[in-house]
Amino acid sequence: MRGYVLLAPAKINLYLEILGDRPDGYHEMAMVLQSVALADRVEVRANGAERFQVSCDHPQVPSDSSNLAYRAAMLLAQTFPEPFYQFGGANITIDKRIPVGAGLAGGSTNAAAVLVGLDLMWNLGLTQSELQDLGAQLGSDIPFCVSGGTAIATGRGEQLAPLPDLDHLHVLLAKYRSLSVSTSWAYNAYRQQFGGSYLREGDRLQQRRRAIHAGPMMGAIATRNGRAIGSLLHNDLEKVVLPAPDYAKVAALKQALLEHDSLGVMMSGSGPTVFALLDSADQAMHLKQAIQQQMADPDLDLWVTRFCASGIQLSESL
Numbered sequence: 001m002r003g004y005v006l007l008a009p010a011k012i013n014l015y016l017e018i019l020g021d022r023p024d025g026y027h028e029m030a031m032v033l034q035s036v037a038l039a040d041r042v043e044v045r046a047n048g049a050e051r052f053q054v055s056c057d058h059p060q061v062p063s064d065s066s067n068l069a070y071r072a073a074m075l076l077a078q079t080f081p082e083p084f085y086q087f088g089g090a091n092i093t094i095d096k097r098i099p100v101g102a103g104l105a106g107g108s109t110n111a112a113a114v115l116v117g118l119d120l121m122w123n124l125g126l127t128q129s130e131l132q133d134l135g136a137q138l139g140s141d142i143p144f145c146v147s148g149g150t151a152i153a154t155g156r157g158e159q160l161a162p163l164p165d166l167d168h169l170h171v172l173l174a175k176y177r178s179l180s181v182s183t184s185w186a187y188n189a190y191r192q193q194f195g196g197s198y199l200r201e202g203d204r205l206q207q208r209r210r211a212i213h214a215g216p217m218m219g220a221i222a223t224r225n226g227r228a229i230g231s232l233l234h235n236d237l238e239k240v241v242l243p244a245p246d247y248a249k250v251a252a253l254k255q256a257l258l259e260h261d262s263l264g265v266m267m268s269g270s271g272p273t274v275f276a277l278l279d280s281a282d283q284a285m286h287l288k289q290a291i292q293q294q295m296a297d298p299d300l301d302l303w304v305t306r307f308c309a310s311g312i313q314l315s316e317s318l
C-alpha cells in the first residue's frame with residue numbers, strides 16, 4: 001500500500017469538570033467527550049525516505065516538528081524502528097476543516113489519524129488500546145480521538161469508558177475566526193482562581209468520580225434523552241474564558257444562542273467554540289440562519305454537523 005486517507009473527527013465536551021491537581025502537574029478531570037462529523041482529512045502517503053514531511057493548507061498550523069501529527073509519526077518510528085526503516089516514512093497532508101485553537105481537539109485528532117494510518121502502512125497490527133496508549137504519551141485528548149463516539153474520560157482525560165451512541169443528535173458550532181484560546185492559559189487561569197477548592201485527598205476524589213459516574217448526565221446519556229443531556233451540559237472552563245475581556249464576544253454569542261430554542265448551549269473544551277444541541281439537522285440549519293442574521297458578523301463561522309459514533313475512519317487506500 002502506498003498510503004491511506006483518514007477522516008479525523010472533531011470532538012466537543014458535553015461535560016467538563018476539573019476535580020483537582022495531579023502529581024504529574026496535569027489536572028484530574030472528569031469529562032464526557034463526543035465526536036462530531038466535522039472532520040479533517042489526513043493523507044498518510046509513503047515517501048520511500050527515512051523522514052516525515054507535514055503539510056497543511058491552514059496558515060495557523062505549523063508544518064515543522066511542532067505539529068502534533070509529525071510528533072505522532074516520530075513517536076511511532078522511535079517505538080518501531082524496524083518497520084520504519086523497512087517501509088520508510090510518509091508525507092502527511094492535512095486538509096484542515098476543523099477550526100484551529102477552537103477547543104475541538106483539531107491537533108489531537110490529526111495525531112490520532114497518523115497513528116492509525118502508519119499502523120496500517122507498516123502492518124503493525126496494533127490494537128486500539130495500544131494505539132491509545134501511544135497517543136496518551138503526546139496528549140490527553142488523543143486516546144479519545146482514536147476511538148471516538150461518546151465516552152467518559154477521567155484521569156488526565158486519557159482513561160476512557162465508552163457510553164451509548166448519541167448519533168441522533170445534531171449540533172450547531174459557532175466560532176469567531178479571529179479568536180482562539182490557548183488550552184494551557186485556560187487551565188492555568190482556572191488553577192489560579194479555583195485551585196483553593198481542588199479536591200486533594202484520594203478518597204474525596206474517588207467519591208466525586210463515583211458520583212459523576214452515577215450522576216444525572218450518565219442517566220441522560222444511558223436513555224439517549226437529548227433534552228436531559230442539553231439541560232445538564234457543564235464546562236468549568238467557561239468560568240475563566242467567558243468573563244475574560246478578550247472573550248467578551250464569546251459570552252455574548254453564548255447568550256444569543258441561549259435566546260433561541262435548542263436542547264442546550266455550552267462552550268466546548270477551552271473554547272472559544274460555542275455549540276448548541278438540536279434534535280434535527282433542520283432545526284440546526286434554522287438556528288444557523290437566525291444567528292447569522294442576528295449577529296451579522298463576517299468574523300463568525302457557523303457549522304451544522306451531527307454527533308458521530310466513531311473516531312478515526314479509513315476513507316481511502318491509495
Ligand code: ATP
Nearest residue numbers: 067068100101102103104105106107108110183269
Ligand atoms: P484542544 O481542544 O485539544 O485543546 P484545540 O482544538 O483548542 O485543542 P488545536 O486546533 O489542536 O487546538 O490547536 C492548538 C495549537 O496547536 C494551534 O495553535 C497550532 O499552532 C498547534 N498545532 C500543532 N499541530 C496541529 C495540528 N495538526 N492541527 C492544528 N493545530 C496544531
